[in-house]
Amino acid sequence: MADLNALRKKIDSLDSTLVNILNERARVSLDIGAAKKRESPDVVIDDVQVYRPGREKEIYEKLSRINAGPLNDDSLHAIFREIMSASIALQKDVSIAYLGPPGTFSQQAAYKRLGDSVAYIPQKQIDDVFESVEKGQSTYGIVPFENSSFGSVVETLDRFIHTTAQVRAETYLTIHQCLLSNSKLEDITKVYSHSQGIGQTQKWLSTHLPAARRISVQSTAEAAKKAALETGAAAICSEICADIYGLEVVAKNIEDVAANTTRFLIIGTASDSPTKDDHTLISFTVDHRQPGALCDGLKVFKDYGLNLFKIDSRPNGQRLWHYVFFVECSGHYEDEEIKQALKKLEEYCLDIVVLGSFPNQRIE
Template sequence: MMMCYRRNVLIKIGSGTMMRFDLIWRLSKRDHPSVGVCCTLSTVAMSDLSSLRKRIDDLDNTLVDLLNERAQVSLNIGAAKRKATDSDTKELHVYMPGREKEVYAKLERLNQGPLAHDSLHAIFREIMSASIALQKDVSIAYLGPPGTFSHQAAYKRLGDSVAYMPVKQIADVFDAVEKKKATYGLVPFENSTFGTVVESMDCFIKTSVHVRAEIYLTVHQCLLSNSTMDKITKVYSHPQGLGQTQQWLTTHLPNAKRIPVKSTAEAAEQAAAEQGAAAVCSEICASLYGLDIHARDIEDNAANTTRFLLIGTSSDNATNDDHTLIHFTVDHRQPGALCDGLKVFKDYGLNLFKIDSRPSGQRPWHYVFMVECSGHHQNQPVQDALKELEKYCLDVVVLGSFPNQRRPE
């Protein structure tokens, strides 16, 4: 036979702090008569919350003062940059990814908790975003409409205080930066599942912009539609979205027509406008475009990640861990021409992280090669390698150098 007892007790803990305990225990005949078995303990604090809240208020007051002091220093930095820019006619750049990387690394070293590193990053992302906006009106062109992964990646890096400018296609991002309609642009460059975004690569070959930063975004695709699964006859998405989910679509919607569009958010717009249509896109598009979520995380690779590049009119200064992106062409009539060019990177101790090719558009079967190597183009080893590379190439173009954000494998 089991007997249950419950008692509410008030206990004084320390000076001026009272805690109320709700004790529940059970006794059976097998228990020793003098022994109680405590099974559940719930607590309701009756401490003086006003004193703790007063402490929070005091800290908030200090934080506001410190944040405004930091903002004033940021304004002074902007003025110093502007003065230096006026003296050498260069464009004022207020977003410095190398400096940002240093700040985040310092925060992680200083952080002793209980705040997680990600929480601290999110807080300082907005602090730095506000500082950028104080120094200069900044706009970011991205592949729209709102809700695309490009939009999410830009927001992840640059926060809420800058302006975001959606455009219809990737080429428009480059055009906006070149014509100074936008301060910076963000374009998808490659995906860990489906490879290089060829439209971005083609634009880099034709453009005069420079890479300033890279951003990695874990991409989780969803299937959105206002039709039931058995009524879905077509699926819209960006070619990358369709490619990243092709196994899932083959299994669950084998008869649905797959229709590529310019962005995942455009796919959501189409799905919202048509009966029997679905979109492969981000979960955020469900609320933006009034769609139901039929399935989450439908990407074929759970580690599905897209790498974005931030472009501007110039690159950032060198740090101690940079990558450089270049493209070049070789004389295809010369045996070993490409081999000779690539060997230069090995000879100068530069690691290669990516090599790709695209038709040059000049004549059939003539290709432009794009290479990403370690180092910054301002550093001597890279400069020497590029000078040597020119001996084997018809042309060599530096697309920019940027701080490495890739985590060691």
């Protein structure tokens, strides 16, 4: 068995090898960026898509196949997340707009997906995340889309009705809500949080703070900022907000469902290329004067073998009782089946908009 000094020398040698290999990988990444520009000479450099979620998914799947340990898959993926994040930053200055201020679950989801080498730009509300991408003020944006226990995020759905942004990827984050305050539990008279935070903790609030006012604000971190300034106020948010905003953790894991998970969508100016395992988000309206128009429209997806994963509706804001429907189906909008389905859908539906296609990373 080798002695301690010999083992340390071996570690030093391996570290040198790793540095050389990582820099070699980085140079190849730069070559890939140059190749993209040569292949698309008419595309403005800011429009070159450096974040390829399909390729990222392929890499993670390959890592899991070839990993023989002792590192587990999560550890290996975390290491490669930072390697890929650094490679993206080498090709282009990448910025991610998220629902701020710092400490939100949106920020955590973005960091978990895109790593430490890109810039993160907090926005006051979900609408601002979309606007930042649409105006080119940020490369990509991340928005909460739905929660496993409290359903769809209506602010995001409403903004999808009027946007030029496209869905590029999805990502999931397990949500553990905490109650933060500088007051004791028995002295708390009001609780701030995003409507989703309040919705995900209704049972706990009814049991432990039945008389406290529940006040919705733009984000969970905004709730923490407000609670830090008021006596008798608390926030439902992430535990990391305690350090950021100078609050104490009164209670942990107060979500009503232990497996509480939020799905986020990453938006950009274009979707990624097909991966043979994709989902597509589509919005449309129907002519309510035509009996069965919605039923006929939805049947189109079945007729073309497209599985439906999510159906939503929101008021279109223009006419009473007139709704925009959202459908998430299997496939990529470049697939022939979806092209044919969309053409058929025009017989029953109006204002059909493809909001983007993205690699399927659905957590069952």
